[in-house]
Amino acid sequence: MGDPKHRDETGQRADLASLRAEVRAIERGSAGGARIARFSLGLPALDTHLGGGLALGRVHELVGEARGELRDGSVFGFAAALLTRLLADGRGGEILWCAREANMFGGMPYGWGLKALGLDPERVLFVRARDEAERLWAMEEGLRCGGLAGVVAELGSARPGEAGRVAERRLQLAAETSGVTGLLLRPLATSVSSGAADSRWRIAAAPSGGTLQPSWAISLERLRGGQPAAWLLRWDAVRGRFSDREAFSGQSGRSPKTQPGAERNAAA
């Protein structure tokens, strides 16, 4: 494993690492029988930590920093970047974007902005739904449609109740059946999630060092069969892949870093 977390000299830790890898393998096996197909994020350190990339045919959760509403473009941009990778390395096809009409803070997806990031707006079908239930319904319909590559749904700040948790498990099931990848975008207040998603990422904007290029402070809070971790990432729109922030090279010891406070392996 290239994971620096386990780059320890003592045999005891090495044993523990191999044990963990074994558990991880078992968990992955139970999820799909065979190896899960993944798409690369274009940054080796990231892909290695994820076990070869982000899982296809699963639902992933992207959580913002703001409470109540997403007040900046970081989560939307990160989602668009992931989708660009999905179309490039995962499976081709189209994207269904379930947008939130009432999102006063976040505006609406802008085609020229998506194109600037590398996501071809030609391949995105947008749907606007009045409420969360309709958005979840639309997302599930999308996840059942084998012709799509991915589905994004912007969710509000309401805490998912029991109905929401059931809905999320249904989403996960639909994604596993069709192989379509789902992204759930939500503000911070709902970060208490059902645990049904395959991974949960917390996304915050990060200073670009004056270039004004897309940059994020990413913390992987939860990964099925994997470890929490955090990175500072930049988006290379020309090559269409994530990269390390060189501006943070001085802090490379912390990148990738672990978050001691974050929940440990949550793949229970």
Place this chain on the structure above:
Amino acid sequence: MARRFLYLYIPDFAFEWRGREATGAAGTAAPDAPAVLTRRLVGTEVIAAVNGAAALQGIAVGRTLADARAMMPGLTVLEADPAADRKRLERLRAWCHRYTPMVALDDKAAPFTGEGGSAGLILDITGCAHLFRQDGAEDFATEEQALGRDCLAALERLGFAARLAVADAPDAARAVARFSAPMLTLVPEGKLRMALEPLPVAALGIAAATVEALDRVGLRRIAQLAGQPRAPLANRFGLALVEALDRALGELSAALDMRLPEAPFQERIAFAEPIALREDLEASARRTLGALCRRLEREQAGARRVRLRFFRVDGEVLQVSAGTSRACRDADTLFRLLAQHFDKIDPGFGIDMVLAEMLEGDRAAGVQAALGSTEMRDRDAVTDLGDRLANRLGADAVHRLQPVESHLPERAEKRAAGRPGRKGLTWTNIRPPAPERAARPVRLMRRPEPVEATALLPDHPPARFRWRGAEYRVAHAAGPERIAPEWWRAGNDDAEMLTRDYFRLEDGEGRRFWLYRDGLAERGEAPKWFLHGLFS
């Protein structure tokens, strides 16, 4: 084959539907009690319509209510409401679609002033009668008789006493239905003259003055008129009389407003026992759609818009419809689109007929065969998904973004319903923006939002700004990118638009925004700041 028309005449329509609504059940109103409808005319209640029983008592339309009360103390008096009558009539018309898609209201009802509460409907049943064929019946007339009997019985269940006539011309059917006694008269093909001759001239639907004028010269029956040379008739009594005569005899075709576009593809299924269970509704919908799609297949056509209609035993007709982006003849797909709306189908006491129709379609073109590349299949699957979403969430809820040649950020794209056509601008064939104009936010505000911003110098980017209650300190800025109003477009919106200077701003925490200053500082215009988008 000649065209065949059924005239459906309900003499006491206005009274019967009111009676039914008052008692809540069909056929239990007292139909034999004299009743009138009245309306106010210059402070006096005047009789607007009478039912059959009242007419027998000599109560006529146009008299005052006081007169009528004097003649007939126990008279039932109801208030006339032409709008409600019209609404009921439209519902009856919808109900009539169980027999044929071509149903017209008889607007000629007006000359029959003695029966203001009556209703007349003209059904073009050409080629429809065989649907009511009884076992063993080969005869055309028997089929029409079966249809007529079915219609009379069904109307009786709804509480209407009707008289029907079938003939080659609508005017003839009307004359026979209104002016002869039998409940059901079938005028055989080509025998119009024989059927019309014994009827009074008023059956032609001509003005009362003309009837009187004819009466004065002793012309009372159609037989007497039909033998007369036309030219002198027209000279003396007007062209309208001759035209009415020719229409009735089928020598001049009448223009009818059948309202509904002809739906050439329709399939029905009727039940002897009404159904009410959701599963039964779904099963019958599947069956009719299946039959419809098999016909489309045979005819090499595909549906773009389909409708299911459920005929309730109480005469209501409930309907759901759905559209598809590409011609389709797959019953499962159509069923899925329509089934989303089944929640609003209230079967009430039961549904006795289900009708599936294609409202719009394409011939052959655009119907995808099952074979095709994976990419084509995926595209079709996504198109179907879009249809499913649009049918449930509304047509304007689903869209794609299409680029537009414009410098204005909010005008540089538009929402489009489907994939761009071959000639349309696409994100690949549109001229890419110059590099310095390529930086665009991932989210755009629907309307630029005013912010309080402070800049160190009038033409500098802001040092800090306040947006929706939060304060942002600017750490980095890029710009300005100057965007001038598109003065060559004579849009009203642009009349007040000023030149905008856009800045990309990053605050201390790395959040990136797109702000602009409205108005040029060097021209002394008071600068106002707006937030227009969010960068990732």
